[in-house]
Amino acid sequence: MDEFSLIDEFFRAAALARDDVALGIGDDAALLRVPPGVELVAALDTLVAGRHFPLDFPPADIGYRAAAVNLSDFAAMGAEPRWALLGLTLPDAERDWLAAFAAGLADALNAAGVALVGGDTTRGPLTVSVQLLGTVASGTALRRDRAQPGDAVFVSGTPGDAAGGLACWARRDEDDPGLRHLVTRFSRPTPRLALGRALAGLATSCIDVSDGLVADLGHIAAASGCGALLDWQALPVSPELVAALGEARARELAAAGGDDYELCFTCPPARAGAMAAVAAACAVPVTRIGTLRAGQGVLIREADGSERAPAARGYLHFRSAGG
Amino acid sequence: MDEFSLIDEFFRAAALARDDVALGIGDDAALLRVPPGVELVAALDTLVAGRHFPLDFPPADIGYRAAAVNLSDFAAMGAEPRWALLGLTLPDAERDWLAAFAAGLADALNAAGVALVGGDTTRGPLTVSVQLLGTVASGTALRRDRAQPGDAVFVSGTPGDAAGGLACWARRDEDDPGLRHLVTRFSRPTPRLALGRALAGLATSCIDVSDGLVADLGHIAAASGCGALLDWQALPVSPELVAALGEARARELAAAGGDDYELCFTCPPARAGAMAAVAAACAVPVTRIGTLRAGQGVLIREADGSERAPAARGYLHFRSAGG
Numbered sequence: 169m170d171e172f173s174l175i176d177e178f179f180r181a182a183a184l185a186r187d188d189v190a191l192g193i194g195d196d197a198a199l200l201r202v203p204p205g206v207e208l209v210a211a212l213d214t215l216v217a218g219r220h221f222p223l224d225f226p227p228a229d230i231g232y233r234a235a236a237v238n239l240s241d242f243a244a245m246g247a248e249p250r251w252a253l254l255g256l257t258l259p260d261a262e263r264d265w266l267a268a269f270a271a272g273l274a275d276a277l278n279a280a281g282v283a284l285v286g287g288d289t290t291r292g293p294l295t296v297s298v299q300l301l302g303t304v305a306s307g308t309a310l311r312r313d314r315a316q317p318g319d320a321v322f323v324s325g326t327p328g329d330a331a332g333g334l335a336c337w338a339r340r341d342e343d344d345p346g347l348r349h350l351v352t353r354f355s356r357p358t359p360r361l362a363l364g365r366a367l368a369g370l371a372t373s374c375i376d377v378s379d380g381l382v383a384d385l386g387h388i389a390a391a392s393g394c395g396a397l398l399d400w401q402a403l404p405v406s407p408e409l410v411a412a413l414g415e416a417r418a419r420e421l422a423a424a425g426g427d428d429y430e431l432c433f434t435c436p437p438a439r440a441g442a443m444a445a446v447a448a449a450c451a452v453p454v455t456r457i458g459t460l461r462a463g464q465g466v467l468i469r470e471a472d473g474s475e476r477a478p479a480a481r482g483y484l485h486f487r488s489a490g491g
Numbered sequence: 492m493d494e495f496s497l498i499d500e501f502f503r504a505a506a507l508a509r510d511d512v513a514l515g516i517g518d519d520a521a522l523l524r525v526p527p528g529v530e531l532v533a534a535l536d537t538l539v540a541g542r543h544f545p546l547d548f549p550p551a552d553i554g555y556r557a558a559a560v561n562l563s564d565f566a567a568m569g570a571e572p573r574w575a576l577l578g579l580t581l582p583d584a585e586r587d588w589l590a591a592f593a594a595g596l597a598d599a600l601n602a603a604g605v606a607l608v609g610g611d612t613t614r615g616p617l618t619v620s621v622q623l624l625g626t627v628a629s630g631t632a633l634r635r636d637r638a639q640p641g642d643a644v645f646v647s648g649t650p651g652d653a654a655g656g657l658a659c660w661a662r663r664d665e666d667d668p669g670l671r672h673l674v675t676r677f678s679r680p681t682p683r684l685a686l687g688r689a690l691a692g693l694a695t696s697c698i699d700v701s702d703g704l705v706a707d708l709g710h711i712a713a714a715s716g717c718g719a720l721l722d723w724q725a726l727p728v729s730p731e732l733v734a735a736l737g738e739a740r741a742r743e744l745a746a747a748g749g750d751d752y753e754l755c756f757t758c759p760p761a762r763a764g765a766m767a768a769v770a771a772a773c774a775v776p777v778t779r780i781g782t783l784r785a786g787q788g789v790l791i792r793e794a795d796g797s798e799r800a801p802a803a804r805g806y807l808h809f810r811s812a813g814g
Contacts, residue, residue, distance in 0.1 A: 188529050195635050196567040196699060197534035199627070202525045207513050210608065211520035212576040212622055216615030244519040253535040255578060255620040285533065293540030293616035297578040299535050301624075304522070312518050376519060391517065399676065 178270035179254065184283040188250060198285035199445035200251055206303035209249075211241040217294035221355075222337055227265045229355040230296060231272030236357045237378065238300040239280050240429040244313075244376040247304040249280050254287035255297035273298075280361060309471045310367060310374035310433070315392035319372055319434040321458040322443065326406035327381050328418060329353035331425025336412055346408035350359050357429040363450045367433055370442060374433040380424040382478045384432050385458070395463030397421065398478075401471045404455040421477060423468070434460060501593035502577065507606040511515035511573060521608035523574055529626035531571075534564035540617035544658055544678075550588045552678040553619060556593030559680045560701065561623040562603050563752040566687035567699040568634075570627040572603050578620035596621075603684060633690060633697035633756070638715035642695055644781040645766065647709050649729035650704050651741055652676035654748025659735055669731035680752040685774045690756055693765060695755040699785040703747040705801040707755050708781070709789045718786030721746065721801075726796045727778040746791070746801060757783060 183192050202208055215234050217223055225233075233327035235252065254273070258265075277284060282300070329436045333340075333354035339366065340351045359374075367374060371393060375384045389396045400419065409418040435443055440456065447454035458469075467475045506515050512520035525531055538557050540546055548556075558575065565572045565596055577596070581588075600607060604624070656663075656677035663674045677727065683699075690697055696706045696715060705721065712719040723742065734742040770777035781792075790798045 191632070191634065196564040197532045197570065197623075199568075199632050200531040201629075202529075202531050204527060206525075206526050208523040208531065208624070209520045210523060210574070210576055210622070212578050212610050214578040214580055214611045214613045214618075214619070214620065216580055216613050219613065219615050241519040245522075247520065253533055253622065255535050255622075257537055257539055257618055276494060287535050288537045288620070290537045290539050292541065292542050292618060295537075295615060297535070297537065297582055297611075297620040297622075299533070299576065299578075299620075300520075301531070301533060306524075309514070309611060311514065342790045346541050374519075457583040459514040469610070 170370035172389055178266045183285065184278050184281070186250065186283045189283055189285055192285040198251065198253065200285065200301070202303065205306055207306050207309065208304065209242060209245055209247040209302045209309070211238055212240065212297060212299045214295060214297045216467060220314035226356070227268040228272030231269040232356050234262055234296040234298045235273050235276035236359050236430065238298045239276065239359035239361060240357065240376040240378070242300060242302055243273050243360045244363045244374050244431060245304060245309045246264050246368035246374065247302050248365065248444055249302040250280045251285045251301045252277055253284050253299040254284060255299070257290045257292040257295040259291065259294060273412060273438065280359065287288045308368045309372055310364065312373050312375055312388050315388050315394065315434040315460055315462050317394045317462045318435045318436065319395060319435050319460045320440055320456050321385060321432065321460060322454050323377065323381060323404065323430055323432045323457050323477055324363055324408045324452050324454050325428065325430040326404045326409065326422070327430050328421035329406050329409050329427045330357060330427040331421040332409045332412055332418070334427065346411050349408045350412060357427065359429060360431045360452060363431060363447065363452045366446045366450055370446060371433040371435050374431055377428045377430045377432050378426055380426045380467050381432060382423050388432065388434065388462065389460065389466060394460050396458055396460050396466045398458040398466055398468050400468050402455065402457045405416045420479070495645055501589045503608055506608065507601050508677035509573065509606045512606055512608055514608065515608040515649055520786045521574065523608065523624070525626065527630055530629050530632065532565060532568055532570040532625045532627050532632070534561055534619060534671065535622045536560045536564065537618060537620040541604065547786050548592040548678070551595030554592040555599045555679050557619040558596050560752060561621045562599065562682035562684060563680065563699040563701070565623060565625055566683045567754060568627060568632045569687045569691035569697065570625050570632060571688070572605045572623050572625040574608045574624045575600055575605050576622040577607060578801050579610065580613045580615040580618040582614065582617060585663070603682065609622045610637045631691045632789045633687065633694055635696050635698055635711050636714035638696035638711050638717065638757040638783055640717045640783050641759065642783045643760045643779050644708060644719060644755065644783060645777050646700065646704060646727065646753055646755045646779050646780050647686055647775050648751065648753040649727045649732065649745070650700055650751045651679060651744035651748045652729050652732050654742070654744040654749035655732045655735055657750065669734050672731045673735060682749065682752060682772050683775060686754060686775045689692050689773055693762055693769060694758050697754055700751045700753045700755050701749055703749045704755060705789050707747050711755065711757065712787065712789060717783050719781055719783050719789045719796065721781040721789055721791050723791050725778065725780045732740065733810040
């Protein structure tokens, strides 16, 4: 079996038919039709075995997750995903593995209406790069750098669940619905595409929570030239996470655990009502968790009003020595 | 040092200013402006250490080559490259390595006028994915599947040189200009962008020679539903390759060695004169090396007129067991 037949056999199934694909898998490059009045949106995320997912992660979940983390970038921009390219490096061309991987990838892409239009398959240590392309009406993209001091900070869902699922990975086969919920939040995160698109024109900034809430809110604050105060008691934690790991650890993971792919966003407090209506229309729970202010960095406000620095720095791929 | 500062420090240098970049490195996704009247062109290529380049390959050449092989895909489509995203997985965030890699990447991208607009840096075994985006006037892209029986087959440059350079890799520091030429053909291939764009409207099909001439001509023949006859004596071989490895081996590498990133293309014989004029205007040597015909597969015609199957299958990333 050579790389060409691999691609043909397993990935054409993910090549959803779209009118805007002039030429898909099989040539030197894909040819795509971009409608007028939009900006092209492009994101690329790489997942490395043993670093971004456990070595015994099911191949279908690897495929699903590789697509979902990129779709989440689009949610954070308020953008519409259209097309994907796959860079797949794997040690062996094992048929069962590839079939499961391709099915998981197609699950996530097709649910978002995205067509796989090309890519490259190579032999080597397991690494998955997904390149996602799409569009956003010109000038309406949600960015990180437009937040203002005084803006309220919100988060969707219950962050920390994915990190909790990973922490409980060894117990994933236990007959415990709460545990299975947490593990699924890690293995099959939900890109908040509808919420992201609904936030355009309403939110002043948006980011997806991949590095951890404190770290990602820090990215918004740094890009926007302000500081942030995170309200420790307001952090939404799921009953499943509290049941699995206890209240204190749950709150720590909500603040610092990565991989949730929830949206963290900001808007002036006057728009909080409109924001709540939009979130309700999208059927996504949204919680106000803090406020932006002049200055820099993210501090945490305890229930007694005191402020402290966050304990964890979130998920950084390259830590300083010893980190 | 974390991934964010890595990206900031080393890759912003490759973020060439372009009017069509609305938002570059630093957000969840890049925002790009696509002009009217074009199709979007997207290609992705992955290079794996020890598989696509030697483990002791200089980091500047890794960066250069990762960009060049993608630019070559654009040459083969007759397309204009505009923007790139980088998926970089590497074991350590070593400052000198990164500076050299980023400089090599920028050399290749900036020479083609391409801006680096985003990407993802992760820790793991050294793997480089470059995603290239650009445009082609609607309906004018060079494809693999439009060749016809009777078309003449051409190749640019002298294929086999890159494979010769790789074969001589261990002797690369010898004071031999011919050897250095071959090694450079491998480490810094020249994407034939001007030739590719000039071929639009003239060639019936085009592919870049990455898997080896026989294999890549086979891709054109298969996609176009015809066969091909390759004229063994007509294969252009460089004096440097013959000097390094002898006439017989040189011809074998010209037919089956990968990594050249020359263009292999077809046109009706009646257009051969126009083709020669275009090639001369681009200052790229072009040689007629065969003919398409009814049937399937690629055969080789010897000087005595006899036909034989090619000996080597070219460069396939996933060979069958024992291959």
